[in-house]
Amino acid sequence: MSYEFDDETGFETLAIRAGHERTNEGEHAEAIFPTSSYVFASAAEAAARFSGAEPGNIYSRFTNPTVRTFEKRLAALEGAERCLATSSGMAAITATFLGILKSGDHIISSSSIFGVTNVLMENFLKKLNIEVTYVDLVDNASWENAIQENTRILFLETPSNPLGDIADIRALADLAHDNDALLVVDNALCTPALQQPIKFGADIVIHSATKFIDGQGRCVGGAVLGTEAIVGTDVFAFLRTAGPTMSPFNAWVFLKGLETLKLRMDAHGVNALKIAKWLQQQPNVVKVHYCGLESHMQYRLAQKQQSGFGGIVSFEMKDKEAAWKVIDATKMLSITGNLGDTRTTITHPATTTHGRLTPELQVAAGIKEGLIRLSIGLEDIEDIKADLSLGFESV
Numbered sequence: 001m002s003y004e005f006d007d008e009t010g011f012e013t014l015a016i017r018a019g020h021e022r023t024n025e026g027e028h029a030e031a032i033f034p035t036s037s038y039v040f041a042s043a044a045e046a047a048a049r050f051s052g053a054e055p056g057n058i059y060s061r062f063t064n065p066t067v068r069t070f071e072k073r074l075a076a077l078e079g080a081e082r083c084l085a086t087s088s089g090m091a092a093i094t095a096t097f098l099g100i101l102k103s104g105d106h107i108i109s110s111s112s113i114f115g116v117t118n119v120l121m122e123n124f125l126k127k128l129n130i131e132v133t134y135v136d137l138v139d140n141a142s143w144e145n146a147i148q149e150n151t152r153i154l155f156l157e158t159p160s161n162p163l164g165d166i167a168d169i170r171a172l173a174d175l176a177h178d179n180d181a182l183l184v185v186d187n188a189l190c191t192p193a194l195q196q197p198i199k200f201g202a203d204i205v206i207h208s209a210t211k212f213i214d215g216q217g218r219c220v221g222g223a224v225l226g227t228e229a230i231v232g233t234d235v236f237a238f239l240r241t242a243g244p245t246m247s248p249f250n251a252w253v254f255l256k257g258l259e260t261l262k263l264r265m266d267a268h269g270v271n272a273l274k275i276a277k278w279l280q281q282q283p284n285v286v287k288v289h290y291c292g293l294e295s296h297m298q299y300r301l302a303q304k305q306q307s308g309f310g311g312i313v314s315f316e317m318k319d320k321e322a323a324w325k326v327i328d329a330t331k332m333l334s335i336t337g338n339l340g341d342t343r344t345t346i347t348h349p350a351t352t353t354h355g356r357l358t359p360e361l362q363v364a365a366g367i368k369e370g371l372i373r374l375s376i377g378l379e380d381i382e383d384i385k386a387d388l389s390l391g392f393e394s395v
């Protein structure tokens with residue numbers, strides 16, 4: 001007997017059960033298929049598979065049952081027709097750009113994006129004669145003014161990292177569609193547990209599964225989601241050829257991550273809001289950035305688009321020296337560039353994650369010298385506060 005999912009099936013149910021087709025062994029948990037290729041019953045079957053006349057496994061660069069289970073499950077959660085798993089979040093972004101764009105095209109990007117995405121655009125897309133214009137994430141008029149005849153993609157992250165600025169997904173999707181362009185949203189910080197951009201008109205959703213989807217800091221991976229016509233065709237054509245695909249073992253770890261995603265995202269959000277409010281009361285903190293604070297500029301919009309505010313909180317000390325003192329005085333928090341872990345991490349963006357940005361882009365992205373980013377984990381909240389207090393006492 002197989003259970004059919006429909007539009008009414010709840011998110012938590014899909015996160016646990018979608019995409020799994022049991023083998024003849026009757027395994028309860030999903031199997032891992034560590035195989036590079038597959039055997040065919042006959043030469044004719046091999047030919048039919050390779051030509052695409054018949055569906056089925058061919059070679060694990062582009063067909064693997066464990067990876068497919070992950071893809072189907074994440075597609076169900078994002079409400080997408082098709083999902084392609086990739087070897088990293090950056091591979092997902094690269095495959096999207098190279099699968100869709102050609103020399104002479106133009107993209108508009110928020111200036112508040114993951115630092116490496118920025119390097120990809122500056123050092124590699126521009127080399128292929130793809131033009132990039134950076135705009136202010138929250139200023140819809142600046143997006144509109146940047147539209148050109150050859151604009152093909154509008155690219156953004158919301159909430160932005162590390163400041164938590166919020167883009168109006170619906171408005172920017174409409175702008176993209178009025179101009180024959182696509183809206184691409186990197187949804188790594190919210191995950192589908194908190195935000196489903198396709199519901200608001202986004203064409204493509206990108207993930208770094210390395211972050212909250214794994215959630216426990218183990219594997220690197222990513223995904224591209226969207227329609228069969230674009231993601232299933234153009235982006236897939238690039239991926240199967242270029243090869244930055246996900247390994248079956250990593251897909252299995254991410255499947256386990258998806259099963260607890262909603263619980264974890266809600267718990268990260270509860271801890272993060274408490275820490276953000278607590279930080280506002282600390283004497284040496286100049287400013288706290290968290291989209292779940294009512295004082296946040298786009299609090300309303302965040303409430304409209306998201307079912308929670310996520311785990312990233314950042315705050316400003318007066319300068320770099322004070323920020324480094326706070327970071328160095330903590331004992332439990334992990335000093336690392338990663339985020340989306342059960343363990344709370346602490347980062348100085350200006351000299352690490354955003355250190356490769358040009359000074360102008362650093363300013364545009366609001367990355368001040370005194371800024372500290374926290375990815376709030378799932379430890380006891382009192383222990384997180386106590387550790388940060390060591391930092392504040394040192395200043």
Ligand SMILES: *Cc1c(COP(=O)(O)O)cnc(C)c1O
Binds near residue numbers: 114
């Ligand atoms: C980490 C991250 C990426 C890149 O993902 P990798 O898995 O490290 O390649 C892209 N976008 C965002 C928002 C990220 O946080």
